[in-house]
Amino acid sequence: MIIRHVTVIDGTGADPIADAEVVVADGRFSAVRPAASAERADGDGPVIDGRGGYLVPGLWEGHTHLSGYLLQRPESERASFFTRLMADFVAAGVTSVTDLGGPIGLREELRGYLAGVSGPVPELLFSGPVFTGIEGWPVLDMKERASFAYQTDNADQAYRQALELADRVDFVKCVYDGEPGTPGKLPFEALKAIVAAAHEKGKNVVAHIHHRSELEEAVRAGVDGIEHAFLPDDAGSRAEALDVAALLSETNTYYCPTLAAWEQLGRSGDEAYLRELIDDGFLTEADVPQIISRPIWGRPFPHHPADECRVRLRYALDTLGYLHDAGVRIAAGSDIALALPSPPKALLRELRLLAEAGLPRASVLAAGTRHVAGKIGREATAGTITPTAVADAVLLDADPLADVAHLTDLAHHVGTLRQGRWDGELPGA
Numbered sequence: 001m002i003i004r005h006v007t008v009i010d011g012t013g014a015d016p017i018a019d020a021e022v023v024v025a026d027g028r029f030s031a032v033r034p035a036a037s038a039e040r041a042d043g044d045g046p047v048i049d050g051r052g053g054y055l056v057p058g059l060w061e062g063h064t065h066l067s068g069y070l071l072q073r074p075e076s077e078r079a080s081f082f083t084r085l086m087a088d089f090v091a092a093g094v095t096s097v098t099d100l101g102g103p104i105g106l107r108e109e110l111r112g113y114l115a116g117v118s119g120p121v122p123e124l125l126f127s128g129p130v131f132t133g134i135e136g137w138p139v140l141d142m143k144e145r146a147s148f149a150y151q152t153d154n155a156d157q158a159y160r161q162a163l164e165l166a167d168r169v170d171f172v173k174c175v176y177d178g179e180p181g182t183p184g185k186l187p188f189e190a191l192k193a194i195v196a197a198a199h200e201k202g203k204n205v206v207a208h209i210h211h212r213s214e215l216e217e218a219v220r221a222g223v224d225g226i227e228h229a230f231l232p233d234d235a236g237s238r239a240e241a242l243d244v245a246a247l248l249s250e251t252n253t254y255y256c257p258t259l260a261a262w263e264q265l266g267r268s269g270d271e272a273y274l275r276e277l278i279d280d281g282f283l284t285e286a287d288v289p290q291i292i293s294r295p296i297w298g299r300p301f302p303h304h305p306a307d308e309c310r311v312r313l314r315y316a317l318d319t320l321g322y323l324h325d326a327g328v329r330i331a332a333g334s335d336i337a338l339a340l341p342s343p344p345k346a347l348l349r350e351l352r353l354l355a356e357a358g359l360p361r362a363s364v365l366a367a368g369t370r371h372v373a374g375k376i377g378r379e380a381t382a383g384t385i386t387p388t389a390v391a392d393a394v395l396l397d398a399d400p401l402a403d404v405a406h407l408t409d410l411a412h413h414v415g416t417l418r419q420g421r422w423d424g425e426l427p428g429a
């Protein structure tokens with residue numbers, strides 16, 4: 001397949017290439033070259049005329065919980081729910097989805113649901129069960145989540161479990177959150193042991209954190225990525241953000257703030273929030289009854305009080321620019337779709353919030369593409385439009401570097417390329 005006469009924003013951070021042509025072969029990009037030099041090579045397949053369009057790498061959801069969404073449905077509806085969800089992701093330009101914690105058998109369960117699906121589906125990447133303390137987050141007393149976690153208070157045991165797990169998953173996740181010294185908190189020595197085991201197996205480790213001190217300790221333990229914007233000790237001062245910016249930059253640690261999660265948890269039950277989502281194009285009036293009828297709408301969420309979530313969101317929106325300016329690689333992940341109609345919409349909201357936090361639009365795009373690939377150790381093969389990368393891309397009808405809405409508003413999406421297969425109407429060839 002050849003996509004001709006498009007402006008390519010290849011996702012490496014390089015300048016856009018105007019009037020380019022992109023050649024796809026065997027599910028991968030094989031060439032990106034000026035259209036003027038175009039020669040029709042035999043076997044290149046259909047030619048798509050992308051005139052006036054902008055081709056960007058396929059989006060990555062960097063933090064979601066597929067098993068969380070599935071558990072809300074009766075078993076008989078899970079297969080149809082999941083196949084529809086996968087189609088929605090691709091239709092929204094999301095070609096890779098990373099799952100941040102679920103039972104070890106989740107990959108096989110989901111594969112089963114997709115048997116017989118012929119359309120393109122996103123690549124799914126799994127952490128498998130997370131490491132946490134004894135009855136630590138996300139298990140607490142929710143028995144149905146016991147299979148989501150290795151609960152441990154012992155570094156040797158954690159090391160052995162992590163060695164075994166690392167062979168079966170794409171990356172490893174630890175939850176480093178809780179009162180220090182209590183059984184519910186993963187001990188620091190266990191965190192270090194898990195990092196050592198995963199790195200021995202060539203797998204990256206990300207850590208869910210809560211307070212700034214936990215972020216600092218997790219970085220000291222050697223994790224590759226931090227999940228969630230940290231809660232500052234003093235929200236009135238920028239000093240903590242500057243320290244964190246220097247630390248993450250120095251250690252090349254990725255940062256996935258999940259702003260959309262803090263926004264939804266902090267503003268659950270707030271009708272003005274739904275109004276804003278409608279104004280910003282993430283929700284329609286028709287979605288509202290369904291959202292306010294969800295059992296979780298307006299109810300306290302376990303472990304995350306709403307006022308605290310608002311502090312995390314506000315502080316992150318105000319200070320993410322410092323992290324960006326220090327060179328920290330920020331990754332996009334939405335975590336939940338509580339007030340948003342669907343998980344793909346939650347990711348698009350995350351991208352919008354990153355722009356509102358002051359990230360330049362090229363960095364918003366990097367956050368939604370190669371930085372997610374990077375945090376889980378996949379930057380070599382995916383996340384950009386460069387020869388040999390997996391041919392995942394989104395064709396937009398307007399410049400996403402001129403206005404973030406051109407990326408986050410589905411009205412600007414022409415179609416999605418997933419492993420070299422086109423999803424959407426074919427523009428005139």
Ligand SMILES: [Zn+2]
Binds near residue numbers: 063064065100335
């Ligand atoms: Zn999460």
